[in-house]
Amino acid sequence: MAVDTSEFESKSPTAPIQSIPPRSADESLSQLISVLQETLQLVSLVKDNVETDTGAILRTKVSAMQSSCRDINASFSAATVALNQRSNMDASINKLPDEILTDILLLHLELSPDAQYVQLARQRALLMLVCRHWFSVIHRGCRFWRFISLAWPETKIEEHLTRSRDTGLYLRLNVDEPHLLPKISVIRPHLPRIQHLAVGGDFHDVLTNTTDPDFPSVDEVIDCLLEISKKPLTRLTDLIFRVYQPVASPKLRLPARLDFPSLSTLNLVGCFFRSSLADSLPNSLRNIVIELTELFSDVHDLLRLIIQCPNLESLIFRWLNLKPRHLIQGDDDETASPPAKPVMRPLQILEPWTLSVDDVNVLMENLTFPHLSQLLLRILVTESPSSAVVPRSLIHGMTETQDLVVDLSHSLIKCLYTRLPETKYVLEFTLPAEIPSLHARRIRALTEIARPFKNLRSLHLHARLHSMSSSPPLGVAELFITEAEWLEHLSISGDIVGPALDFLGTTTDTTPCPHLTSLSIDAIDEDFTRAQPLGSDGAGFGSGIGTGHYMWQHRRNMIESCLKHRMAAGLKLSKLKLDSAWMDGDVKRLKRLVDHLDIVNNWKHT
Numbered sequence: 204m205a206v207d208t209s210e211f212e213s214k215s216p217t218a219p220i221q222s223i224p225p226r227s228a229d230e231s232l233s234q235l236i237s238v239l240q241e242t243l244q245l246v247s248l249v250k251d252n253v254e255t256d257t258g259a260i261l262r263t264k265v266s267a268m269q270s271s272c273r274d275i276n277a278s279f280s281a282a283t284v285a286l287n288q289r290s291n292m293d294a295s296i297n298k299l300p301d302e303i304l305t306d307i308l309l310l311h312l313e314l315s316p317d318a319q320y321v322q323l324a325r326q327r328a329l330l331m332l333v334c335r336h337w338f339s340v341i342h343r344g345c346r347f348w349r350f351i352s353l354a355w356p357e358t359k360i361e362e363h364l365t366r367s368r369d370t371g372l373y374l375r376l377n378v379d380e381p382h383l384l385p386k387i388s389v390i391r392p393h394l395p396r397i398q399h400l401a402v403g404g405d406f407h408d409v410l411t412n413t414t415d416p417d418f419p420s421v422d423e424v425i426d427c428l429l430e431i432s433k434k435p436l437t438r439l440t441d442l443i444f445r446v447y448q449p450v451a452s453p454k455l456r457l458p459a460r461l462d463f464p465s466l467s468t469l470n471l472v473g474c475f476f477r478s479s480l481a482d483s484l485p486n487s488l489r490n491i492v493i494e495l496t497e498l499f500s501d502v503h504d505l506l507r508l509i510i511q512c513p514n515l516e517s518l519i520f521r522w523l524n525l526k527p528r529h530l531i532q533g534d535d536d537e538t539a540s541p542p543a544k545p546v547m548r549p550l551q552i553l554e555p556w557t558l559s560v561d562d563v564n565v566l567m568e569n570l571t572f573p574h575l576s577q578l579l580l581r582i583l584v585t586e587s588p589s590s591a592v593v594p595r596s597l598i599h600g601m602t603e604t605q606d607l608v609v610d611l612s613h614s615l616i617k618c619l620y621t622r623l624p625e626t627k628y629v630l631e632f633t634l635p636a637e638i639p640s641l642h643a644r645r646i647r648a649l650t651e652i653a654r655p656f657k658n659l660r661s662l663h664l665h666a667r668l669h670s671m672s673s674s675p676p677l678g679v680a681e682l683f684i685t686e687a688e689w690l691e692h693l694s695i696s697g698d699i700v701g702p703a704l705d706f707l708g709t710t711t712d713t714t715p716c717p718h719l720t721s722l723s724i725d726a727i728d729e730d731f732t733r734a735q736p737l738g739s740d741g742a743g744f745g746s747g748i749g750t751g752h753y754m755w756q757h758r759r760n761m762i763e764s765c766l767k768h769r770m771a772a773g774l775k776l777s778k779l780k781l782d783s784a785w786m787d788g789d790v791k792r793l794k795r796l797v798d799h800l801d802i803v804n805n806w807k808h809t
Contacts, residue, residue, distance in 0.1 A: 653683045
């Protein structure tokens with residue numbers, strides 16, 4: 204049900220609030236009892252003389268009774284208000300000082316979805332309807348009126364500017380709103396008050412409304428935003444610029460230096476940096492997210508940025524148009540000397556752009572992150588046979604890990620593992636293109652990536668290599684399984700299942716994974732939506748609709764063969780977990796080959 208907020212929006216900041224009735228609950232109840240007693244006496248008087256009184260007298264008495272009923276209703280209402288007031292004030296939250304109650308209610312508003320902009324008036328009105336005390340606190344509290352959206356009418360914007368007095372403003376600006384420029388003119392005198400600025404919208408809508416006078420041009424919008432970005436906004440702590448921009452639309456060219464000394468959070472999408480990161484951004488930043496942005500930078504600029512921001516907690520870069528720093532006019536591209544010893548920084552989340560192996564070493568050998576919870580490194584594997592694949596700064600941590608998830612695709616190998624204390628590492632190695640001259644290089648790269656993970660106890664291998672135009676993924680399973688000499692649990696899925704089972708069931712003198720006790724074979728949706736790929740022996744090992752009885756029989760034979768060979772070598776598995784998509788029909792023979800067989804149904808065909 205929609206809530207009418209006009210009553211609350213129309214009052215001026217200085218308008219008197221309806222005061223709480225001075226009569227207490229005890230006085231209200233006494234008054235109600237007194238009125239009821241008087242009415243009962245009147246009723247008794249009418250009843251005793253109803254046969255002797257004339258009609259005129261009776262009409263007078265009935266009129267008096269009617270007046271008493273109105274008094275009863277009024278007394279009941281007053282008593283109810285007084286009792287509700289007492290009940291509300293007895294609530295623990297209303298016993299708090301008004302300043303603390305204000306903080307609690309503001310926290311509720313700020314955590315509500317879209318409360319700062321679209322639904323704020325409704326959320327605030329609902330709180331004001333709870334009781335008179337809350338109404339009074341919210342109506343008088345200037346911080347409740349600091350959230351402003353330029354999608355509102357100008358009168359409402361002006362009203363909130365007045366109500367919020369001198370508090371820091373939370374301003375929402377959509378570039379595709381009509382009448383935007385006049386509203387910016389209204390807010391311009393209050394720009395120094397902005398504490399949180401969020402710019403959103405869609406430049407595509409602005410470009411398509413070239414004939415509508417209500418919509419400004421893209422150039423006019425960008426000029427206004429650039430004007431704001433050049434202001435010394437000393438109170439600004441959060442700057443968010445997330446605007447959908449077609450390729451043809453002009454970019455917001457940031458000034459050479461963002462003069463926001465209190466800026467804590469920066470979230471940019473689709474901008475253009477005029478200078479390097481370290482020269483553009485203030486040292487007060489705690490959280491940085493930059494996406495789909497053109498910038499001139501390198502790993503030394505990134506290192507300098509992290510060092511000069513002592514309170515930086517999260518740093519994320521995605522989908523950048525990265526250009527060399529020497530292309531900046533006036534930038535001599537001098538590389539600063541690295542620090543004499545590693546610099547400690549409180550970073551918790553680090554996700555830089557794609558780096559070379561040498562760049563990763565520069566970053567990780569000059570910085571330490573004792574509070575790091577998530578690290579995502581995108582590492583470019585070069586085509587040179589002599590260059591390293593794994594940064595030396597990461598090898599020690601890879602060797603220590605005991606639990607690894609590997610996701611292998613045509614050109615990317617992703618390794619996920621956790622280091623104490625609870626630091627999640629994600630390494631994405633971009634491999635060279637699959638061409639015959641580089642096939643040996645790819646295998647060597649995979650070998651170097653797998654080699655440090657020699658102390659694994661648990662390994663999950665997943666591969667999506669069916670799109671490869673050349674050979675099937677021969678050797679991929681062996682590379683990771685062979686290095687993990689102490690492997691106890693193995694989970695496999697995707698195109699790697701067939702080669703992995705062939706390798707685990709090897710009948711040579713040395714059977715792989717002598718300590719393996721648990722094997723899981725999982726299914727993925729792709730197994731049911733594509734043709735059956737080939738195993739190492741030329742027979743189908745994958746899943747596929749339409750392969751019929753042969754598919755199920757081949758799967759069962761392949762798994763049984765692996766288990767029999769391991770049992771013959773004295774390495775019987777304790778547990779085998781299979782997705783039901785991998786088995787059909789009788790599984791009695793499988794049950795004799797393992798101590799415990801678990802068939803699960805995790806796949807739902809859609």
